[in-house]
Amino acid sequence: MVISSDRQPAVGFIFVTLVLIVLGFGIIIPVLPGLVTEFEGGSTAEGAHSFGWLVGSFALMQFIAAPVLGALSDQYGRRRIILIALGGSAVDYLLMGFAPSLGWLFVARIIAGLTAGALATCNAYVADVTPPEKRAQGFGLLGAAFGLGFAIGPAIGGFLGGINLRLPFFLAAGCVGFNWLYGAWVLPESLPLANRRKFEWRRANPVGALLNLRRLHGIGGLAGVHFLFMTGHTMLQSIWVLYMGYRFGWSPGQVGISLMVVGVASAIVQMRLVGPILQRTGEKTGLVLGLLWTAIVFVLYGVAPQGWMIYVLVCLGTLGGITGPAAQALITRRVPADEQGAVQGSFGSLASLAGVFGPPLAAWSFGACIAPGTRVQLPGVAFFEAALLCLAALVLALRTLGAPPAAAPAPARV
Numbered sequence: 001m002v003i004s005s006d007r008q009p010a011v012g013f014i015f016v017t018l019v020l021i022v023l024g025f026g027i028i029i030p031v032l033p034g035l036v037t038e039f040e041g042g043s044t045a046e047g048a049h050s051f052g053w054l055v056g057s058f059a060l061m062q063f064i065a066a067p068v069l070g071a072l073s074d075q076y077g078r079r080r081i082i083l084i085a086l087g088g089s090a091v092d093y094l095l096m097g098f099a100p101s102l103g104w105l106f107v108a109r110i111i112a113g114l115t116a117g118a119l120a121t122c123n124a125y126v127a128d129v130t131p132p133e134k135r136a137q138g139f140g141l142l143g144a145a146f147g148l149g150f151a152i153g154p155a156i157g158g159f160l161g162g163i164n165l166r167l168p169f170f171l172a173a174g175c176v177g178f179n180w181l182y183g184a185w186v187l188p189e190s191l192p193l194a195n196r197r198k199f200e201w202r203r204a205n206p207v208g209a210l211l212n213l214r215r216l217h218g219i220g221g222l223a224g225v226h227f228l229f230m231t232g233h234t235m236l237q238s239i240w241v242l243y244m245g246y247r248f249g250w251s252p253g254q255v256g257i258s259l260m261v262v263g264v265a266s267a268i269v270q271m272r273l274v275g276p277i278l279q280r281t282g283e284k285t286g287l288v289l290g291l292l293w294t295a296i297v298f299v300l301y302g303v304a305p306q307g308w309m310i311y312v313l314v315c316l317g318t319l320g321g322i323t324g325p326a327a328q329a330l331i332t333r334r335v336p337a338d339e340q341g342a343v344q345g346s347f348g349s350l351a352s353l354a355g356v357f358g359p360p361l362a363a364w365s366f367g368a369c370i371a372p373g374t375r376v377q378l379p380g381v382a383f384f385e386a387a388l389l390c391l392a393a394l395v396l397a398l399r400t401l402g403a404p405p406a407a408a409p410a411p412a413r414v
Contacts (some may be wrong), residue, residue: 011138014125015189015234017082018145020179024089024172026153026263028096030256031161031168034240035137037401038165045367048242050102052363055238057106059355061113067206067346070120074197077189078125081118086180089114090173097169103317112351120347127332128190132307136283136329140152140274140344143321144267146345151263165252181201197339206353213346222331222401223350228393229291229323230351232386234358236298239366239382247379248307259310264316274325283326290323295390302380 036054037047073081093110099105122142130138157168212221244250244258276288297317304310335343362382369378 007291011126011129011141012060013191014112014122015141015145017179017183018119018142019149020182021086021089021122022149022177023144023153024093024175024179026150026259027157027160027168027175028093028173029154029237029259030241030252031156031165032096034252035096035165036102036105037242038259039105042132044242044246045371047083048239048363048367051242052360054105054109055359055363056356058109058113058116059234059352061110062116062352063356064206065114065116065232066352070124070343071197071199071345073121073124073191075199077187077191077196078121078128079183079187081121081133083180083183084186085115085118085121086176086183088112089118090176090180093169095178097166097173113124117360120351122326123347125190127335128192128195132333135332136278136286137275139325139328140270140278143270143274143324147266147268147318147321149271150258151267154259154263156256158251158253158259161252161256166285182219213343213403213410214272219331219334219343222327223347225287225291225393225400226327226347227350227354228332228389228396229294229327231358232298232355232389232393233292234351234355235362235386235389236301237381238359239362242363242366243382244307244310248310250307258310258314261374262314262318266321267281267313269318269321273319274322277322278329281322283329286322286326287330287397287401288394290326291315291390291394294320294323295387295394298383298387298390302383302393325405328396342350343346358386 033047033051034056036051037044040046040050069081069084088111092108095108095111096105097106123139126138126142127135153172156171160167160171163324213223240259241252241255244255250258281289294317297313297320300313301310301317304313330342331347365381365385366379368374369376369381
């Protein structure tokens with residue numbers, strides 16, 4: 001499909017794409033754990049275990065496919081990969097909406113995982129169209145898009161889930177379908193032909209892609225930070241609905257409202273505060289402060305005795321949103337222009353690998369600590385584990401950022 005040559009690539013285009021991606025994803029968050037629990041006969045503990053496996057299966061497929069899609073985007077452009085990812089998401093949501101059994105949910109999530117390259121490709125798009133000194137601000141805008149979509153999606157999904165658990169899946173499919181049309185007709189390509197790189201399997205297989213990161217100075221350490229941080233966040237995301245329902249008796253609608261608050265607060269922080277904070281602290285200090293603050297808030301989530309406190313902690317916790325843009329800016333500064341897609345695909349693969357381990361660990365820990373007959377009832381155990389991972393990421397970040405710098409790669413042409 002031909003895009004008009006007078007339509008110049010810009011962060012604004014990918015902002016709209018990401019808002020629509022997250023909107024569809026956010027719509028199903030309040031209801032998917034409930035649907036899994038329904039297939040498990042209504043048992044929260046059993047539902048938690050199955051939900052952990054479900055999220056893990058998606059992440060495993062994404063781990064395998066993300067570097068392939070990232071490397072393909074370096075050769076064929078970002079726009080085509082985004083369209084492939086959106087098509088997979090549409091199939092996923094429709095299959096889940098019609099699923100007659102738990103097995104069909106796994107089929108849908110596997111398909112979605114194999115085509116889930118949109119987020120990493122969006123990061124590469126930003127790296128294509130922004131100079132190195134402005135990338136933290138650009139990634140902050142993507143964070144704002146994530147927050148905006150998250151502000152709307154879960155609230156809608158929670159409301160519709162109160163009517164029927166399957167309605168949100170069909171609405172999510174509609175959002176993704178509209179997004180595909182936007183990508184096909186409006187979104188311009190961001191990667192110039194001069195910055196393209198031929199596809200190579202050694203960079204595209206997940207293990208080889210991760211080992212390839214060692215070539216770039218400081219990227220290996222930042223990859224470890226990213227993995228630990230994302231593992232902690234996947235634990236939080238996977239257990240949120242089940243934990244709030246069990247601990248405070250929240251309905252899907254109430255969970256949706258809480259996630260809407262997360263989205264609004266995140267959007268405000270990413271759009272208004274990330275740039276000024278990182279300009280004042282610098283990207284390295286911002287990364288350290290973000291990891292420390294996130295660990296503290298995770299612990300507070302696990303010990304909060306009343307539901308209203310969660311809203312306060314959500315607003316405070318979003319200040320840790322400086323972590324992602326700071327890390328992404330540090331990463332892209334150390335990567336040549338013709339490898340941005342592959343490296344972002346590798347980091348997307350790392351995030352997927354985090355999703356393989358994080359959600360099952362959180363779900364199993366939660367299920368074990370609330371099961372009948374358990375000596376110590378500790379529903380917040382997953383939040384404490386996530387905090388420990390963030391502290392481990394903090395230690396690794398301090399070691400990595402303290403290493404002597406190497407020569408910077410050639411800046412990307414924009």
